[in-house]
Amino acid sequence: MKRIITILMLIIIILSMNACANKASPNDPIVQEISFAKNILIEGTKERVLERIKGAKENNEKVVVEATLAGVEGYYDLCLDNETAEIEWIIFRYNSDFDVQKAVKNINGYLGKYDEYDSEFECYTWDNEELELNISLYAEKGTWIYPNFEYKDALYERCLVNGHKNTKWSAWDTDYNNLVMVKEKLCLDCEQIIDKETVDVTDFIENDIFTIHAAGFADRFDKQSARLNGIEYYSESEYKNNDSFYDEDNTVFYRIQDKKNNYNEIGICSFNKTKGKLVARMDEYEENIISCINILISDYSEVTAVIYSSILAIDPNIEYSEAADVGQKIVDNIILGEIDESNFKGIDYNNINYVLYRDHEYYYLIIKPTEK
Numbered sequence: 001m002k003r004i005i006t007i008l009m010l011i012i013i014i015l016s017m018n019a020c021a022n023k024a025s026p027n028d029p030i031v032q033e034i035s036f037a038k039n040i041l042i043e044g045t046k047e048r049v050l051e052r053i054k055g056a057k058e059n060n061e062k063v064v065v066e067a068t069l070a071g072v073e074g075y076y077d078l079c080l081d082n083e084t085a086e087i088e089w090i091i092f093r094y095n096s097d098f099d100v101q102k103a104v105k106n107i108n109g110y111l112g113k114y115d116e117y118d119s120e121f122e123c124y125t126w127d128n129e130e131l132e133l134n135i136s137l138y139a140e141k142g143t144w145i146y147p148n149f150e151y152k153d154a155l156y157e158r159c160l161v162n163g164h165k166n167t168k169w170s171a172w173d174t175d176y177n178n179l180v181m182v183k184e185k186l187c188l189d190c191e192q193i194i195d196k197e198t199v200d201v202t203d204f205i206e207n208d209i210f211t212i213h214a215a216g217f218a219d220r221f222d223k224q225s226a227r228l229n230g231i232e233y234y235s236e237s238e239y240k241n242n243d244s245f246y247d248e249d250n251t252v253f254y255r256i257q258d259k260k261n262n263y264n265e266i267g268i269c270s271f272n273k274t275k276g277k278l279v280a281r282m283d284e285y286e287e288n289i290i291s292c293i294n295i296l297i298s299d300y301s302e303v304t305a306v307i308y309s310s311i312l313a314i315d316p317n318i319e320y321s322e323a324a325d326v327g328q329k330i331v332d333n334i335i336l337g338e339i340d341e342s343n344f345k346g347i348d349y350n351n352i353n354y355v356l357y358r359d360h361e362y363y364y365l366i367i368k369p370t371e372k
Ligand SMILES: [Zn+2]
Pocket: 155, 156, 159, 163, 164, 165, 187, 188, 189, 190, 191, 192
């Protein structure tokens, strides 16, 4: 028994010694050459290769890098996708005749013994998982090197070593529900977000215009409505589908539905631009254009809830209890008769003006920045 264990251990030691002997050292030229080839693949595009690899040349639409591989002189011929200019694979072409057996032995020393030999084409293939490369050496023609990795992951690893060199700040984007403006610095190579700036949003008014866009208001309106007891509205965006997207008369409006009552429609919300025109469908996500929000309420029983939801949506600074007080004042000041300049005043709070009036069986809530 003891003897068997000793023999087994010996076999294990011999096997592991063999495995070590097959690996080339990191200083071995073949290791560096294949890593170099892999790095070219990771660069991904013609532009990046030309920019980052010294000695890369453009020859008749082809990118060529002079080099050696497995002890043979030659050049890398980069094969690009015509449309994206992404490098799909590279071919190492020999400058002159070379010793196939010596090259195979060299590559074996680094990648381990080849996985396949095709005698018809005199082709040796290594499919190396650790290195994430597929290498095919053709005795006559050259060595084909294919990536076997995710480009994005590889680019990220490369950025970790070299730093993110190709970066761009995004435009400011407002998160209306978390009341914060965000811009992000993106690495265009590995697509990681590497920096971020935020500014808190304290109100939605600037230069007598609402900064929030139509879609942002509708979304806040719905979310704020759910804070009220037993209420949850759903605003569905609508426009004339047959009209062109770019048609200024193709206006956007929202059908306000009562989610808790079979999505029964209780009102319609639309928006005016500064010159009085309604906000067009193409401007649904355009900030800084709304001068007035119009909400038609078709059911009297919904008037109070629509008003509270609107106040909470358009005034991020207001406390819930304040909104109830302001809402009550708006209801108390409803205009029931003829509207003229003298009575169209409504209630002002936090630089926002709210007017409620009735026209036949409909109620209208008009929200504007307070005129100064
Ligand atoms: Zn990066």
